[in-house]
Amino acid sequence: MTDPTWQLYTNPLSGNAWKARQILTSAGIPFRLEEVPVVGDRDAARRNTPVGEHHVGRIPLLVGPDGERLAESNAILLWFGERAGLLPAEPIARHRVLEWLFFEQSQVLPSLATCRYLIRVARVADHQPQVIAFLQARGRATLDAVERRLGAPDAAGWLANGTCSIADLAVYPYTRMAPHAGIDLEPWPALRSWHRRIEARPDFVPLPCL
Template identity: 30%
Template sequence: MHLYESHIPSGNVYKIQLLLAHLGIQYETTTLNILSKPSETRSDEFLKLNPSGQIPVLVLDDGTALAQSNATLYYIADGTPYLPRDKVGKHKVLEWLFFEQNSIEPYVAVLKFHTYWGNLATMSEAEKKNLKDRGQTALDSMERHLEGREWFVGDAYGIADIALFAYVVHAEVIGFQVGDNVKAWIKRVQSTEGHVPIRKDPTGQCPL
């Protein structure tokens, strides 16, 4: 396997790295500068792998390129303990994978990016308020769901947790209110066997 990742730490890339670490799967890496003008993800070579020009891309040993982080999580997890085998369980996982991409990534992840690598000062107060309000609504939904639960789907840690964890782990640091249930869940994720943290930012712009 060959993983194309960003030179700055990306939660979407981290999801894949975390699951591969849990499974003990070895892979090679190509790092692309997404802040360059133009981004290295806009090269002809990379666009052949993923026409949308987004990372991560995981290239399988047969040359098949997999894009979209949560779809890739689902592919890797199939047949492992990180994805339920029953249809309802799989459906519930997909619910949270879609939720993460629609309600966490566009707000929590975007605010994190602009806080450390973008230019938060150029955003209007209305734009910042929208990110914070919509992100907070999503975090509050997670808090309610975790009442009386340890994990997001069933009784076991899985890719629903991995997908949500990638950006939520730093939500409080960038100004969101994180409830006790989510905080306890974050600690459980960090205590799972084989857990690895997101890598440090080599540019030094993000201290997390």
């Protein structure tokens, strides 16, 4: 028997899983949370779950009413983006949004999210000081890029097209949690104002691990 409710396989520590919670909420889709661990014996805990059965085996993983399985946080943002009114249809406007989704996966996750994971989740930072310093330098350059964009005259306080979109939801969690990666956000004022702007939206879902 199929379950009529979307099931989101998640963990409160995960910024990628937050993106899925936020877009489901913004799109008005009812869903249920299924928590899976991100540390310890993950394979054992995930065995016989859709996450364990998936070829990538990571969260977020969303299981739909017809059994469809949706992986990759930014692909999930795209799936529900139009329904949430957070993804424009016009090609150039859509392209501006996609640029930030790819930026997030290629710049934000490998620097800020990885560094945060080593310090805050796996707690192995003491053994990797050079790796941490390298990732923090990459993370600061990433924050500089976001700050530059937000400071541009046509940005109007948002990353793409002068309005809130899934671009903002993609880049928000791991830039907001940069202090968990050992980076104080004081030098990036436009970024901090943008975080507050996202958090002031009426349907905002707080990051559970802040």
